[in-house]
Amino acid sequence: MTRYKLYGRPNSGSLAVQVALEEIGAPYAQILVSKDPADVAAYRRVNPTGRVPALELPDGTLIFESAAILIHLALVHPDAGLAPAPATTAHARFLQWMVFLSANVYESVLRMYYADRYSARGEADAEAIREQATTAYLAQLELVSQGLAPYVLGAQYSIADVYLYMLAAWYPGGKALLYERLPALGVHAEVLSRRAALVKAERDHPSE
């Protein structure tokens, strides 16, 4: 099998992509992009967004946007069981949650962690933006958690579960507190934590 190249950073969206690659059993190389401005500037020549994750496909094409990467990997490696069969109703629900997690939950996370970027007044408005983003993030996670049984798609595991697990783990108050507020997410995390691919990716996620 040909090799993927995963651009990432510890505690970033590259975790979910690494889990997908582990589940697939595909060989991949990890390239660490530090937050050092020189490193980010060099990375922008590969990925103009400057964001992680990004995945270089075996044919050399670079793909960014975590949800697009995960959906693509699920389609290219159907035997890995990362998503329901394409063009089914179950797959439509998979797409719905992947886009919801990416466009809403991930976006709320970015507003919480990079609040100063969301106002022309920068840091002056950051606290209010952070507060509003946290409220939105909790409401969005509550909405997803209401349907967990035990997975996002019911009885069928998919990479949407890993995506949710990763985004929930970024709650600024810490995972334990979030699982107290939304117990269904705690149960979901417990189920996921038994998967070897997740255990390995979390262990392997190298520190800067």
Ligand SMILES: N[C@@H](CCC(=O)N[C@@H](CS)C(=O)NCC(=O)O)C(=O)O
């Ligand atoms: N929509 C993008 C968001 C990626 C993103 O913002 N990643 C964060 C890390 S989790 C990042 O690179 N932040 C650095 C920055 O914005 O300067 C995706 O889903 O891949």
